[in-house]
Amino acid sequence: MTDVIQHDVVVLGGGGAGLRAAIAIAQLDPRLSVGIVSKVYPMRSHTVAAEGGAGAVIKANDSLDAHASDTIRGSDWLADQDAVEVFVREAPGQLIQLEHWGCPWSRDADGHVAVRPFGGMKIERTWFAADKTGFHLLHTLFQTSLKYEQIRRYDEWFATRLLIEDGRCQGLTAIELRTGQLRCIAAKAFILCTGGAGRIFPFTTNGAIKTGDGMALAFRAGVPLKDLEFVQYHPTGLPGTGILITEAARGEGGILVNRHGRRYLQDYNLGTPLDVTDPHHPQKNTMELGPRDRLSQAFIREREKGNTIEGRYGDVVHLDVRHLGEKKIDKKIPFVRELCKNYAGIDPVHELIPVRPVVHYMMGGIHTDVHGATCVPGLFAAGECACVSINGSNRLGSNSLAEILVFGARAGAAAAQLATSGPAPNLSSLLAQLADEQQRIARDFINKQGGTRRIADIRLEMNHTMENGAGIFRDESSLKQTCRTLTDLRDAFRDVRLDDRSLCFNTELTSAIELGCMLDVAQALACSALARTESRGSHQRTDFPNRDDKQFLKHSLAYRTEQGPPRIEYLDVVITRWPPGERVYGK
Amino acid sequence: MPDQQVTLSVFRYRPGQDAEPVFQEYQVPYHDDWVVLDALNWIKESVDGTLAYRWSCRMGVCGSCGMMVNGVPRLTCAAFLREYYPAPIRVEPLANFPVERDLIIDLDGFLEKLKSVKPWVIRDGVDSATNGEYLQTPGQLARFKQYSMCINCMLCYAACPVVGLETNFIGPAALALALRYNLDSRDQGNAQRQQLLGSDEGAMACTFVGECTTVCPKNVDPAGAVQQEKVLAVNDWYYNVLVPWGKR
Numbered sequence: 001m002t003d004v005i006q007h008d009v010v011v012l013g014g015g016g017a018g019l020r021a022a023i024a025i026a027q028l029d030p031r032l033s034v035g036i037v038s039k040v041y042p043m044r045s046h047t048v049a050a051e052g053g054a055g056a057v058i059k060a061n062d063s064l065d066a067h068a069s070d071t072i073r074g075s076d077w078l079a080d081q082d083a084v085e086v087f088v089r090e091a092p093g094q095l096i097q098l099e100h101w102g103c104p105w106s107r108d109a110d111g112h113v114a115v116r117p118f119g120g121m122k123i124e125r126t127w128f129a130a131d132k133t134g135f136h137l138l139h140t141l142f143q144t145s146l147k148y149e150q151i152r153r154y155d156e157w158f159a160t161r162l163l164i165e166d167g168r169c170q171g172l173t174a175i176e177l178r179t180g181q182l183r184c185i186a187a188k189a190f191i192l193c194t195g196g197a198g199r200i201f202p203f204t205t206n207g208a209i210k211t212g213d214g215m216a217l218a219f220r221a222g223v224p225l226k227d228l229e230f231v232q233y234h235p236t237g238l239p240g241t242g243i244l245i246t247e248a249a250r251g252e253g254g255i256l257v258n259r260h261g262r263r264y265l266q267d268y269n270l271g272t273p274l275d276v277t278d279p280h281h282p283q284k285n286t287m288e289l290g291p292r293d294r295l296s297q298a299f300i301r302e303r304e305k306g307n308t309i310e311g312r313y314g315d316v317v318h319l320d321v322r323h324l325g326e327k328k329i330d331k332k333i334p335f336v337r338e339l340c341k342n343y344a345g346i347d348p349v350h351e352l353i354p355v356r357p358v359v360h361y362m363m364g365g366i367h368t369d370v371h372g373a374t375c376v377p378g379l380f381a382a383g384e385c386a387c388v389s390i391n392g393s394n395r396l397g398s399n400s401l402a403e404i405l406v407f408g409a410r411a412g413a414a415a416a417q418l419a420t421s422g423p424a425p426n427l428s429s430l431l432a433q434l435a436d437e438q439q440r441i442a443r444d445f446i447n448k449q450g451g452t453r454r455i456a457d458i459r460l461e462m463n464h465t466m467e468n469g470a471g472i473f474r475d476e477s478s479l480k481q482t483c484r485t486l487t488d489l490r491d492a493f494r495d496v497r498l499d500d501r502s503l504c505f506n507t508e509l510t511s512a513i514e515l516g517c518m519l520d521v522a523q524a525l526a527c528s529a530l531a532r533t534e535s536r537g538s539h540q541r542t543d544f545p546n547r548d549d550k551q552f553l554k555h556s557l558a559y560r561t562e563q564g565p566p567r568i569e570y571l572d573v574v575i576t577r578w579p580p581g582e583r584v585y586g587k
Numbered sequence: 588m589p590d591q592q593v594t595l596s597v598f599r600y601r602p603g604q605d606a607e608p609v610f611q612e613y614q615v616p617y618h619d620d621w622v623v624l625d626a627l628n629w630i631k632e633s634v635d636g637t638l639a640y641r642w643s644c645r646m647g648v649c650g651s652c653g654m655m656v657n658g659v660p661r662l663t664c665a666a667f668l669r670e671y672y673p674a675p676i677r678v679e680p681l682a683n684f685p686v687e688r689d690l691i692i693d694l695d696g697f698l699e700k701l702k703s704v705k706p707w708v709i710r711d712g713v714d715s716a717t718n719g720e721y722l723q724t725p726g727q728l729a730r731f732k733q734y735s736m737c738i739n740c741m742l743c744y745a746a747c748p749v750v751g752l753e754t755n756f757i758g759p760a761a762l763a764l765a766l767r768y769n770l771d772s773r774d775q776g777n778a779q780r781q782q783l784l785g786s787d788e789g790a791m792a793c794t795f796v797g798e799c800t801t802v803c804p805k806n807v808d809p810a811g812a813v814q815q816e817k818v819l820a821v822n823d824w825y826y827n828v829l830v831p832w833g834k835r
Binding site for chain 2: 040041043044045046048049058093096097099100101102104106107108109110111112113132135136139143144146147178207208209240241243244312335338339342343345454455456498499500502503504505506507508
């Protein structure tokens with residue numbers, strides 16, 4: 001009989017949220033055994049690429065209410081305000097905890113942690129470790145996790161299915177990439193921390209691994225995906241590669257200009273620019289420090305007006321940081337200079353940086369409560385793959401790194417509690433499901449006869465239809481076309497063929513499974529966007545240009561159906577102390 | 588496809604299928620802004636789905652895509668075809684590691700070494716974050732910051748002649764990481780790390796070839812770290828052997 005690996009809690013994903021959850025469990029109850037299953041080694045997780053910083057109230061001029069207010073206004077009132085209050089209250093403690101674990105936060109001269117402004121903030125509150133904050137945060141968590149012997153890692157194990165028995169999540173199957181064997185891991189609680197799904201779009205800051213696996217696994221297990229239509233475009237990515245140029249470049253004073261050298265954001269209700277030599281530049285909550293959705297939308301309008309600059313990989317505008325000078329650039333945003341020099345052949349000390357909006361972050365994800373719990377007992381989620389929701393229709397810059405810590409730790413605590421009291425997994429049923437999953441993978445991929453379509457071709461078609469139909473601006477006809485194309489692509493996916501039929505490190509097989517996940521997430525996204533006939537935050541419908549609180553002060557919930565597109569339901573947003581109002585920037 | 592092409596000669600090995608490694612040649616379209624990783628992705632997507640390698644961020648920070656490019660350890664996301672064109676480019680797995688398959692190496696040993704230096708903040712007594720942040724001046728931060736920049740890409744292990752000969756040598760990245768915590772004003776674990784660092788498997792095994800620092804894509808300067816640790820280890824020996832009663 002095949003062995004079932006058993007733990008008390010299993011975390012899927014070894015990025016910031018997953019590691020934080022695992023450490024929380026290890027600290028709360030050292031008797032619990034924790035497994036971390038990840039398709040990559042933890043230090044490869046995409047948390048590593050976050051640059052600018054993490055938001056939390058630490059300075060005397062700031063307040064929890066101010067952080068909550070900026071977050072809610074940024075979300076265009078789609079965030080749940082009870083969740084936001086929990087988040088802003090717990091974020092400072094989490095960042096201090098990271099400080100105690102050795103995170104090299106940048107400091108003020110007196111030794112206190114330094115902060116800087118990010119877009120959409122009325123008060124600066126972004127902690128940073130130069131401009132490699134995610135990198136330092138991830139490595140600090142990873143290195144700290146090494147001291148807990150009860151945390152067992154399954155690096156390069158690729159999860160393929162959640163095993164639901166008696167209505168509870170009791171196990172998962174995963175391919176051990178080194179051997180190609182499908183394994184079964186049982187636990188009393190599971191936490192999904194698999195990150196976003198930016199790779200469903202053609203042009204993204206996200207690494208190759210961001211394929212929405214956890215979202216798709218939960219969706220197939222019966223958990224709805226919430227607010228998936230809200231996709232954050234970061235306004236400043238390098239053309240071609242999509243490499244992120246952090247918002248910190250603007251937080252430190254960088255400006256955006258069009259082909260005429262005009263700071264065009266002043267034409268989009270984002271305030272009046274101050275000269276870069278003015279001591280009050282950059283102004284918080286204004287111009288280049290407006291929110292990400294507004295800045296990305298302004299780019300499209302500039303392109304329509306012919307004000308952008310033609311580049312090799314499409315139109316761009318220019319990010320200018322030259323006036324900051326070499327010393328400040330090297331101290332505050334050294335990674336920006338490194339990336340520009342190594343990947344674009346540009347030295348931002350002397351040259352303009354070509355940038356364009358690029359898919360960056362999924363506000364939506366697996367529907368959870370403030371403890372990370374989903375509607376399936378035993379199944380939790382945290383981080384970008386989850387939707388609590390604190391981000392609503394547009395995430396405030398620098399909230400995501402704080403979010404993975406706050407809700408990673410909370411999900412860890414809730415899972416630990418369940419694991420101490422919950423029922424034991426039913427191993428014989430899990431083995432039956434394992435056998436079923438083995439047959440599915442063999443039938444659909446490894447031993448498949450016939451099949452004509454290459455993975456890359458289907459993926460490219462998916463990328464293009466998402467960009468064309470579900471990009472920064474959308475309308476009914478573009479979304480309907482995208483939904484139709486996605487249906488066709490799901491059929492095409494059944495006809496996929498693999499060159500590689502071997503077991504050891506079959507990365508073509510994992511690419512195929514990832515593509516299946518992305519198609520599920522893409523379809524849920526497009527269908528949710530089609531159903532939301534209003535414009536809010538990052539979801540801009542040209543045929544419904546206004547926010548409609550009467551109908552849509554609600555979260556979308558996309559449920560998987562046996563056949564056909566997902567079923568969309570709605571759930572009221574929780575409003576506590578911040579009634580919906582107008583989003584005002586530049587004043 | 589553009590007119591210009593470049594030849595990639597790629598190391599192939601599939602356990603259970605290939606008796607021994609072979610080099611397979613691929614003709615790849617040449618673009619002056621493509622990196623070696625772009626060429627590998629083109630091969631995998633367009634002509635040969637069986638080629639196996641690791642990659643993710645393609646911006647030099649996840650540390651996955653290190654390989655030998657014409658015999659030199661490189662991050663393939665930052666190695667431009669134009670550096671080699673029109674000559675053929677040879678791509679191999681990182682040297683000094685066992686090969687799992689094709690360009691994928693086994694890093695179990697590396698991770699054990701990383702863990703062996705106790706790369707976490709060690710405090711005397713119980714540490715509680717509820718008392719607020721530790722103060723650390725920019726000057727104190729600057730003492731260790733450089734050594735905290737390692738992305739675990741392992742290029743330095745592939746470049747180090749001692750790693751190739753002495754399998755137990757902790758190696759450049761792990762030694763630099765140990766120094767990173769030893770120099771951190773918040774850490775009190777120096778004594779716990781010193782025994783390993785001063786042992787035959789630690790800094791003293793280094794022959795100071797300096798290749799680790801040459802190939803490091805993040806300017807961590809592991810060679811400099813190892814030299815600092817040698818000095819500390821010698822001081823340790825001095826105190827322990829010659830003045831064992833002396834106050835530390």
